[in-house]
Amino acid sequence: MFQKEVILNKALKEKMVGVGLRTEHYSRLEESLETKVDFFEALTENHMNSAGRPLKILEHIRSDYPLSFHGVSLNIAHHSGLNYSYMKKVKELVTPFEPMIVSDHLCWTGAPESNLHNLLPFPYNEETLDFLVGRVNEVQDFMGRELVLENLSAYFDYKESTMREWEFLALLSKRSGCKLLFDVNNIYVNSQNQKFDPHTYMDAIEPESIAEIHLAGFTDMGDFLFDTHSKPVFPEVWELFKKATEKAPHAPTLIEWDDDIPDFDVLEGEALKARAIISEVHGEA
Amino acid sequence: MKLKELQEDFLKGILKNKLPKSIEKTMLPGGSLDLEGCFNTYRNDYTARLSSVLGDNFESLWTILGDKEFFEMTLKYIEENPSRLYDLGEYGNELPSFLKDHEIAYLSELASMEIEFRRLFNSEVEEAVDPKVFANLEDPTSLKMIFTKKHFLFQSKYPLYKIWEKRGDNSEESFSQIEWVPENCLMYKSTDTVQVMFLTNFQASLFLNLREQLSLGDALEKYPDAPGEEVSDLFSRMVSHSLITTIS
Incomplete structure (x- = not known):
């Protein structure tokens, strides 16, 4: 069995920082599990249909670290019904690992x-809010656990939207009981693309609804910012992160890097920067 | 515009590479993007993502075709085969039939090899019969064997595995070293890795008969001039490489 007791204590004692588990780092982690991070986050779909190396690496990592799972295919906001065979697979995959968080995206x-x-x-309005509250409840009932949904980067809005993204998220969390994966990079990217103050966004979210914080790098395309997860975290995003961790000290922080993936040391270095900021904000030596 | 209509129109637009009028009317682009630019951000991301997955999943095809031809091929494939999957690791499973008329005759078979390799890579290792059991058999000819399901036998006019092995290596030298002879390549999962065993034509044929659960004796009756060395070589490799999961 996993050392759940130790992990829970660790979570209580420290503000956890983790990194996304990527194929490029499997060999490094198979060789040695010694790292300076507190947890790993696996991309759910990468491990769902494998009994081979992708599953073995999860078992290997889970022997020393807590895991969280982050999916991209829940498709919770599509008008058609939820995909129960997908959700069943997610449940079967994650349950044995006793993950601290199981998340997907609000999209x-x-x-x-x-x-x-x-x-x-999708448009942020009363109609979609009612629809999503029902959907979240359906997923939570089936999964038997709290759903955590991430705010996304979007390169457009709809004329049908009657409220801002942050208003929608706050209401959805309040009415459905779901928690939020607060992606600070996405907030920054959207604030630049859609021209709003990111602090307004952050202020609108209740601290207790934040279950996790994500950080990543974007690419400046000239006419918009593109959420590529292919670069280090930008200084502007680190600044916003200070506010996020001050607001939600209980939420673990994760560094995501999905394209042009660097050596593990570089990724770990980003996690250590996050840890240093957490310590600075919370006045720890 | 209702959610259903909006999502259906957006999706059709991405698949047909044309910004629908209905979406044009509702879309408020971010940054300094115009409507087309904004829509193309999503359209390009869709094709780039699937092309990149095909590049990862079929690296040997990419090596053979080169960048230009490979990505032209992937665009056509993506247009004809929208993804129905949530696991992109399985995208491209229709490539062997998509490529069956390609001027490079072995390309379709090579695509199948990529798919089977991935299937084996992701499969669990089955428990094999302990080699010691075979040492004590009184009459091996009456033996019927069940093989691990985690195998695939490629019988090709082309040296498929040797081509596949060169994936990612674009040097002409590398390909000039390949001897263009037919190949019987048995790919199987054992001890956590995918392994390969080459068989002679006779061994491949015998293996297929044994796989149909003919006893060793009955299978050998089909080959009056069976080369004894090849029989014992095949048998000893099947035992030592953990290919046999049940015997009766």
Whole structure:
């Protein structure tokens, strides 16, 4: 069995920092599990259909670290019904690992007959809010655990939106009981693309609704900021992170890096920067 | 515009590479993007993501075709085969039939090899019969064997595995070293890794008969001139490489 007791104590004593588990680092971690991070986050879909190395690496890591799972295919905001066979697979995969968090995105990703494999926005209004509250409850009932949903980067909004993204998120969390994965990079990217003050966004979210914080790097495309997860965290995002960790000291922080993935040491270095900021904000030596 | 209509129109637009009028009317682009630019951000991301997955999943095809031809091929494939999957690791499973008429005759078979390799890589190792059991058999000819399901036998006119092995290596030298002869390549999962065993034509044929659960004796009756050395070589490799999971 996993050392759950130790892990819970660790979570209580420290503000955890973790990194996303990526294939590029499997060999490094198979060789040695000695790292300076507190937890790893696995991309759910990368491990769902494998009894081979992708599953073994989770077992290996879980022997020393807590795990969280982060999915991209729940498709919770699509108008058609939820995909129960997908959710069943997620449940079967994650349950043995006793994950601290199981999350996905507040978005739609395509239709059952054609998955666009992208995190797509939808209009923020009363109609979609009612719809999503029902959906969240359905997922939580089936999974038997709290759902954590991430705010996404979007490169457009809809004329049908009657409220801002942060208002929608706050109401959704309040009415459904779901928790939020607070992606600070996405907040910054959206604030620049959609021209709003990121602090207004952050102020609107109740601290207790934040279950986790994500950090990543974007790419400046000239005419917009693109959420590529291919660079180190930008200084502007580190600044916002100070506010996020001050607001939600209980929430673990994760560094995501999905493209042009560097050596593990570089990723670990970003996690250590996050830890240093957490210590600074909370006045720890 | 209702959510259903909006999502259906957006999706159709991405798949057909055309910004629908209905979406044009509702979309408020971010940054300094115009409507087309904003829509293309999503359209390009869709094709780039699937092309990149095909590149990862079919690296040997990419090596053979080169960048230009490979990505032209992936665009056509993506257009004809929208993803129905949530696990992109399985995207491209229709490539062997998509490539069956390609001028490079072995390309379709090579795509199958990539798929089977991935299937084996992701599979669990089955428990094999202990080699010591075979040492004590009184009459091996009556033996019927069940093989691990985690195997695939490629019988090709082309040296498929040797081509596949060169994936990622674009040097002409590398390919000039390949001897273009037919190949019987048995790919199987053992001790956590995918392994390969080459068989002679006779061994491949015998293996297929044994896989149909003919006893060793009955299978050998089909080959009056069976080369004894090849029989014992095949048998000893099947035992030592943990390919046999049940015997009767």
